[in-house]
Amino acid sequence: MRNNTFRNRFFFVFTLVVLLILSSIGSFGTSNNVTNYNDASQKIDSYLKGKLTWIKTTSSSVINPVISFKDNKLHTFVNNFFIKSNNIVVSNAVGNESYPSSVMEKNNELVAYEYEDGSKNHIYIRNSVDYGESWSDAIRIVANHEDNFDIEINSPSFSLEPIVKKAYGVCKSPLKNSSVLGYFEIDNISSINNIKINTFEFSGLPDKNDQNNTYAFWGFKTPKVVTYRDSSPPGIIVFIGTTNQSTYPCTNSLMFLLILQLDPHQTVLALGWAPGIQNLNNLSISKKYDSRYIYGACEINNGSNQDLLFFKISFGSRDNTRDFIYQILASPENLTHPQIFVEENHIYIVTDSDSRGIVLYKSSNEGNSWDINQVTRYMISLSADPNYPMLYANETHLFSSFIESGNIYLTKSTDYGLNWNVPVQINTENNSVVEEYRFADFPDKFHIFWTDNRERNRDIYSNLFNLQPPSAPAIKGPARGKKGVSYNFTFNSLDPDGDDVSYYVDWGDGCMEDWDGPHASGVDFEISHSFPFEKTFTIEVKAKDTFDFESDWSEFEISIPRTRATIYSLFYWFLERFIILERLLDLIK
Secondary structure, rough: HHHHHHHHHHHHHHHHHHHHHHHHHOOOOOOOOEOOOOOOOEOOOOEEEEOOOOEEEEEEEEEEEOOOOOOOOOOOOOOOOOEEEEOOOEEEEOOOOEEEEEEOOOOEEEEEEEEOOOEEEEEEEEOOOOOOOOOOOEEEOOEEEEEEOOOEEEEEEEEOOOOEEEEEEEEEEHHHHHHHEEEEEEEOOOOOOOOEEEEEOOOOEEEEEEEEEEEEEEEEEEEEEOOOOOOOOEEEEEEEEEHHHHHHOOEEEEEEEEEEEOOEEEEEEEEEEEEOHHHOEEEEEOOOOOOOEEEEEEEEEOOEEEEOOOOEEEEEOOEEEEEEEEEEEEOOOEEEEEEEEEOOOEEEEEEEOOOEEEEEEEEOOOOOOOEEEEEEEOOOOOOOEEEEEEEEEOOOOOEEEEOOOOOEEEEOOOOOOOOOOOOOOOOOOOOEOOOOOOEEEEOOOOOOEEEEEEOOOOOOEEEEEEEEOEEEOEEEHHHHHHHOEEEEEEEEEOOOOOOOOEEEEEEEOOEEEEEEEEEEEOEEEEEEEOOOOEEEEEEEEEEOOOOOOEEEEEEEEEEEOOOHHHHHHHHHHHHHHOOOOHHHHHHHH
């Protein structure tokens, strides 16, 4: 009896230990599972209300060059879809290209990048009208500053105003110890023949309390621009910089630049900075187009290691700040190269770490609390060292890329970052990817740009993948009906990429539904219709996704037959008009 009791207890303890071990490496039944990883030693500082200090100055020079567009080598995009393309060369000039930044609106795309010409860097742009399958000739952005013409500029960053396809860009210059920022606008990314660029200098500014004293801002890093519709300037520039301003000096602090165009001839700048937050690096920002908040993440050095700083800020009219709050996400090991992405009600920050690979921070309550999930720890070798992660999200999927051993990889999550697919290598030639931060970009789920050295110098490459149309819609409805009676019909089209779909319906009676939608992919869409006369009608339906890829047509027949009452009515109508025929019928009777 004692042996049985001991055996039972031993079996129970053994089973419990096995379950604990299994639960620590993943959920049951999922070969590529990554569990939710909450670090017990993780500490997250509560929100702190920040203070911004503001100055205003008049811009120094405004240049509006009209650049003639070179011969466009784009060809017509014929194929409706392709599963996966080969790597596409975006730019492979003799010199070195790097630091790509791209925006996309449906089939139109714009990319900017640095080009090293001898010892100087310039910025070139190209556009595509066929989803990035082919690219126009390069156009150089020419920036002047005071008496300096065609100055050196670098670090391009884009933001897009959707629908109208207007792009806002920002760059910096090493002039004045990098006290010069460039801001440019492109009216339409599908036709880049008019570029407006301004340059702003922030050195030698007078102290309003002491006119004999001047101060400066310098050391600008990673400037980013975001489209901001809730305030008078359409774009807001966020960057990291240093100032010796006597009242509020700071080193590597957050800075915000609002460009206020009071009239076509005067541009006023409002510059705000947060002197209480210093020692920052590697800034990333994101914003939902209809949100009043700008969200950001960057590294913050706390003296012993690199933590993450998360912040959000909103602006009122002109330069009045409504909210500026921030939070420190601390970890026992270094967290570097963060990228933030905001989608729907979720805030995502992807970062690399010393020993846990790529890590994802996710908040569904505006940053009040965070879940920490592993992206690569259980997917690749423990000896691997993945770095420089990028992130793109939509309503249903998360996509993360990273660089490891000279290759760029892509992985996907369908459950908000809890589990991730086995990473897929994107570059087709091994060890060709340049491993430096911001030497790649991820504008949407179809494109990745990176700096490639397979030709023994730096070039810009891209890849297209999983670009597919929705399925031909399934149709449900009655096969027979009556004239003038409204019937419900159900359509359902599944988009392989998870994009929303719209439906075009030709009812066969002269009526049409002109792209009703968008509707969720794979979800029934119901609509009612009545037919005006007796006939067999052929309903034709097709679907298209948010990138205008269209499905094949589907057909469905419904018969509206003549009823007996209709036949009798026709008979009596006929008799009323032919009285002689009625008399003949009476004689026959």
